[in-house]
Amino acid sequence: xxxxxxxxxxxxxxxxxxxxxxxxxxxxxxxxxxxxxxxxxxxxxxxxxxxxxxxxxxxxxxxxxxxxxxxxxxxxxxxxxxxxxxxxxxxxxxxxxxxxxxxxxxxxxxxxxxxxxx
Numbered sequence: 001x002x003x004x005x006x007x008x009x010x011x012x013x014x015x016x017x018x019x020x021x022x023x024x025x026x027x028x029x030x031x032x033x034x035x036x037x038x039x040x041x042x043x044x045x046x047x048x049x050x051x052x053x054x055x056x057x058x059x060x061x062x063x064x065x066x067x068x069x070x071x072x073x074x075x076x077x078x079x080x081x082x083x084x085x086x087x088x089x090x091x092x093x094x095x096x097x098x099x100x101x102x103x104x105x106x107x108x109x110x111x112x113x114x115x116x117x118x
Contacts, residue, residue, distance in 0.1 A: 001032040001097060007039040010047035022054045031063025032104070034096050037089075043074055048081060055086065066100035068093055 002025050008014065025033065033054070037043075055065045069075060069089040078084045088103075090096035 001034060001100070002030045003034045003036065003093060005036040005039070008041060010037070010040050010043040010050070012044060012046040015046045015050045019050055019053075022050070023057070026054070026057050026061075026063070029061075031058045031061045032100060033058060033063070033065045034093060034100065035065060035067050036093060036096075037067055037069040037074055038071065040069075040071070040074060043077055048077070048083065051087065052083070062104070064100050064104055066090060066096035066103075068096045 004021065004025075006014075006018070010018070022033070035051070051065070051067075058065055065087065067087050067089050068091070069078070070091050075084075075089060078087060078089060088099055090099055
């Protein structure tokens with residue numbers, strides 16, 4: 001599991017560099033990413049798009065992404081865009097790590113099917 005701590009903006013200016021970092025981690029087989037947004041002060045469409053794209057890539061290999069975010073302005077962006085259903089936001093790195101592992105344990109892997117509960 002890799003921790004990425006971001007500061008400043010998650011926006012059109014920072015996205016190209018961050019995309020390289022995330023793609024590099026995913027290409028190295030590091031498919032469980034914790035992204036700490038606590039020090040992010042602004043986020044725009046390209047920033048959201050980067051997170052969604054990285055999540056899609058991680059899920060292709062049974063991975064996932066968890067976000068650490070308690071900043072009200074950022075949480076509002078996730079809520080308005082409906083991305084709270086896609087990205088659960090945790091209050092700490094420890095909680096995000098536990099949440100990501102719990103979700104992955106419950107997710108069927110390639111070649112598996114989910115068992116129906118009676």
